[in-house]
Amino acid sequence: MSSLNKFIFKYLVYCPVLLIRREWIFGHLSRLKRSQYYSRKAIEQIQLEKLNRLLSHARQTAPYYKGLPADKLESLADLRNIPFLEKDTLRENAEQLYSNREGLKPRPKTTGGSTGAAVTLRKSAEGMAQELAATWRGYSWAGIDIGDKQARFWGVPHEKKDRLRAKLIDFVANRTRLSAFAFSESDFGKYLKNLEKFKPKYFYGYVSMIRQFAEYIESEGISPSIELVAIITTAEVLTQSDRETIERVFGCKVYNEYGCGEVGTIAHECEFGGLHLTSENILVELVDDNGNPVSSGEAGEIVVTDLVNYSMPLIRYKIRDYGEFSEKECTCGLSLPCLERVFGREYDYLVNSRGDRFHGEFFLYIVENLAKSGQTFRGVQFVQYPDLSIVVRLVGKNLDRDFLKDFFQQALTEKMKDVIDVSVELVREIEREHSGKLRVVKRISAPNH
Structure with missing residues (x-):
């Protein structure tokens, strides 16, 4: 078959x-x-x-x-x-x-x-x-x-037209798409059932999400009926x-x-x-x-x-x-x-108060929508702190801070399905990590005591 x-x-x-x-x-x-x-x-x-x-x-x-x-x-x-x-x-x-x-x-x-x-x-x-x-x-x-057959651990576009186009491309490529933009343990359970039914020959996608899916399967003691x-x-x-x-x-x-x-x-x-x-x-x-x-x-x-x-x-x-x-x-x-x-490349995932995870590329789709508003910028970074607040740093000229705060407050609250405390910082450049990595999406963990 x-x-x-x-x-x-x-x-x-x-x-x-x-x-x-x-x-x-x-x-x-x-x-x-x-x-x-x-x-x-x-x-x-x-x-x-x-x-x-x-x-x-x-x-x-x-x-x-x-x-x-x-x-x-x-x-x-x-x-x-x-x-x-x-x-x-x-x-x-x-x-x-x-x-x-x-x-x-x-x-x-x-x-x-x-x-x-x-x-x-x-x-x-x-x-x-x-x-x-x-x-x-x-x-x-x-x-x-x-x-x-491919199981694709990847992003799902926000806009309806773009989602329909992605579904058509997935059909042509004989693949099923598992959203890397917002996922929780209950989602992983649904993903596993879908994959056991679809029976892919291989996985393709973000390292972080495939690893987290693997850790979920291992922690639950599941033996998936998937032969990759x-x-x-x-x-x-x-x-x-x-x-x-x-x-x-x-x-x-x-x-x-x-x-x-x-x-x-x-x-x-x-x-x-x-x-x-x-x-x-x-x-x-x-x-x-x-x-x-x-x-x-x-x-x-x-x-x-x-x-x-x-x-x-x-x-x-x-x-x-x-x-x-x-x-x-x-x-x-x-x-x-x-x-x-x-x-030099690393995206973290951010979380809401329920523990739902949102992959870094998820936020870049929001940035694409911002670009359509006429705001011109050269760089952006999302940083989440232990209290779950998010700071959005942007590099650009003549940016409207109030507009940007309202935009990100509304977009993040809506997409992350939670009340998110958002602030905007206009900076001259996005700083790299000591390793040389430039992290567009970064989550700062609470210090261990």
Whole structure:
């Protein structure tokens, strides 16, 4: 029955949608499955050729890049001579970054970004197809194929129109969605019943929620009748403790995924634990505070160039995460380079007086609605204190504090179904943690006595 279900969704639902959207992935997927075994030198040559084509296209069709050099780069190292693209620049100069070439069939993409302020961009249909192909290649390392049933521990949009769109996408992808935005132990019980009926082949979603679901099952002494092939975690740092807990409870391997909304998938974990970069689509640099390449074995800020998005070229884009390249050869046989670790991103969950939990991404949907009100801001942070009060910190110019207080007071009280004491602070910047992490949503626990 499961094989029939997979056949129906892969060939009669998913593939027709790809054709309609002109995002046919299978030629790209075949090439990626070959190139993952190419030598490092051959992969770097692919990157250089794609990079030069992208630079020429950007210079000729995107006003922001009209000052790019006309000469081809001789090596990937020459990319250092091109300025970085900052998130604020992308947000404030989006129109200048759009390509004016016709026929690219751009798709709009909106992401909260690591500072919480929304970033809206475009990606060409061809670029989306290559992004999807890289994603499915990464999933194949975990034993997952197109059409396999997925349980998605993810956000549910607040607006009705957006919720309907999410339901349609979930249907096409053969997945059920479990809200990570507001959940309690009673919700976990309902989720478990739904999953035992749906019988997913794999989980996908936020580390924190999947771990909390695992802890609920373990604490209740439940033996779930769910047979999973793999669990793919994303969007948050996966600790060794997270991995061990999730694998122990569900009896399958956890595979980490790293990416960002602006460029899509960046790296996927193989069965031997290597976090392999999608080097054919994305060029990744690590730089120090002065913008120089870090030395071998050192951590640095992650800078990406999307080699396949011609609708809105993102060249040397600083995504405000930090990482470290692996110096070891992965034993899996893939020649794609690996990240040793990624850090700089963390969302806590906040709670109401009943103990219901609200995942950090939940609050970014509220921020997206705020952006529609005309308030212009560059960053946001939610901090909850032991008395359950919430402070919202915003970075921006000419912000209306009274309007913002009323907005967040109403939105948080309504969405969290509780009377929440909300205050607003207008700040010059959102400070990072000592570890380098920038926490958009942060819960401060009461001190132990």
